[in-house]
Each structure stands twice: as C-alpha cells, then as structure tokens.
Amino acid sequence: MKHNEMKKRLTxxxxxRSFRYSENPPFTLxxxxxxxxYYDCKPxxxxxxxxxxxxxxxxxxxxxxxxxxxxxxxxxxxxxxxALSVISYQRGRPVKSFIVRKDVKEHGTxxxxxxxVRSGEKVAIIDDVITTGASTITAIERAKExxxxxxxxxxxxxREEGALENIEKYVKRVDSVLTKTEIMAMYKQLKTTxxx
Numbered sequence: 001m002k003h004n005e006m007k008k009r010l011t012x013x014x015x016x017r018s019f020r021y022s023e024n025p026p027f028t029l030x031x032x033x034x035x036x037x038y039y040d041c042k043p044x045x046x047x048x049x050x051x052x053x054x055x056x057x058x059x060x061x062x063x064x065x066x067x068x069x070x071x072x073x074x075x076x077x078x079x080x081x082x083a084l085s086v087i088s089y090q091r092g093r094p095v096k097s098f099i100v101r102k103d104v105k106e107h108g109t110x111x112x113x114x115x116x117v118r119s120g121e122k123v124a125i126i127d128d129v130i131t132t133g134a135s136t137i138t139a140i141e142r143a144k145e146x147x148x149x150x151x152x153x154x155x156x157x158x159r160e161e162g163a164l165e166n167i168e169k170y171v172k173r174v175d176s177v178l179t180k181t182e183i184m185a186m187y188k189q190l191k192t193t194x195x196x
Contacts, residue, residue, distance in 0.1 A: 045079040055087030071098035076128035119147025133163035
C-alpha cells in the first residue's frame with residue numbers, strides 16, 4: 001500500500017473510531033477548553049490495522065533522518081512509538097521506542113525516561129493529539145534534561161489551535177500525520193456518502 005493510500009485508510013479509521021462531533025460544544029479538553037469535536041485516539045492507535053498504518057506512515061516520515069529512537073508522554077505516545085519501533089525493525093532500520101513518565105518514580109533510577117536510550121541520541125518526540133502543545137513541550141523538556149537531542153516532533157493529529165507554533169519555540173521541526181482540516185474533510189465525505 002502506498003503512503004497516500006495508507007494515510008487515506010488511517011483517516012477513515014480515525015473518523016470511524018476516534019472522532020466525535022457535536023454542534024454544541026460538549027467536550028472538555030485536557031487544556032480545559034470546550035470544543036464541539038473530540039479525538040480519542042486509543043481505539044485507533046491500539047488497533048492492529050491502525051498500528052500497522054501508523055507505524056508505516058511515521059517510519060516513512062523518518063526514513064531519511066538520523067533518529068535512533070522515538071517516544072513521548074505516556075499514554076498517548078506509547079502505542080504510536082511502539083508501532084513505529086516494530087515496523088522500523090521489519091523494514092530494516094530499527095528505531096527504538098521510549099516512554100516519558102508523567103510522574104518520576106521516587107525509587108530506583110528516578111528516571112524521567114524509560115527505554116534503551118542514552119544521552120546524545122537523536123530522537124523524535126511523538127504525541128497523539130496536540131491542542132496547545134503543553135504535554136508535548138513537557139516531553140521535549142524531559143527528554144532534553146536526560147541528554148537526548150530532540151530533532152523533531154511528530155504528532156498523529158494537529159487540532160490546528162496554536163500548538164504547532166507553541167512547540168516550534170522548542171523544536172524547529174514539527175510534522176503532523178493528519179490535521180483537523182483533513183479529518184473534517186473525510187468526516188463530511190463519509191457523512192455524505194453514508195460511510196465507506
């Protein structure tokens with residue numbers, strides 16, 4: 001399956017399983033904002049087909065980079081980073097996954113990062129959905145504190161509400177697999193045609 005075909009299929013899955021829309025804004029986001037649409041990415045990022053598509057698409061986005069590992073704030077980034085890691089191994093250029101802890105353990109290594117990554121490695125920070133970018137920025141800061149070199153950020157969905165500009169103050173390159181505009185276009189198309 002070609003990159004554009006994979007992206008189209010992933011968009012269909014997200015609209016079907018992970019996207020909710022209402023004329024009145026009933027959804028409260030992590031940022032506290034109210035919205036008339038909401039993304040719950042877990043039904044897509046934890047699905048076998050969804051993971052396969054995401055892993056391949058993100059790998060394509062990183063294929064020519066020098067990145068050796070990818071990860072982000074648990075829980076949203078975990079299935080995406082893990083999907084990338086498995087696909088990258090299958091495609092002959094392994095990219096390790098790592099987890100950025102929300103809370104640092106008070107015992108053991110007290111590490112902010114879990115995984116087989118070392119100071120000096122060039123990494124990508126992953127996130128599922130960005131609105132303000134706050135959790136992504138926290139992940140960037142923690143990765144840098146552990147000595148990782150954050151080359152770029154890759155997000156599954158950009159809600160196009162200012163997060164991109166906020167994150168670019170910390171990392172120059174921010175790429176999204178999909179935007180709100182693309183998902184809304186698919187939502188309207190599927191609503192018009194009555195589904196697939």
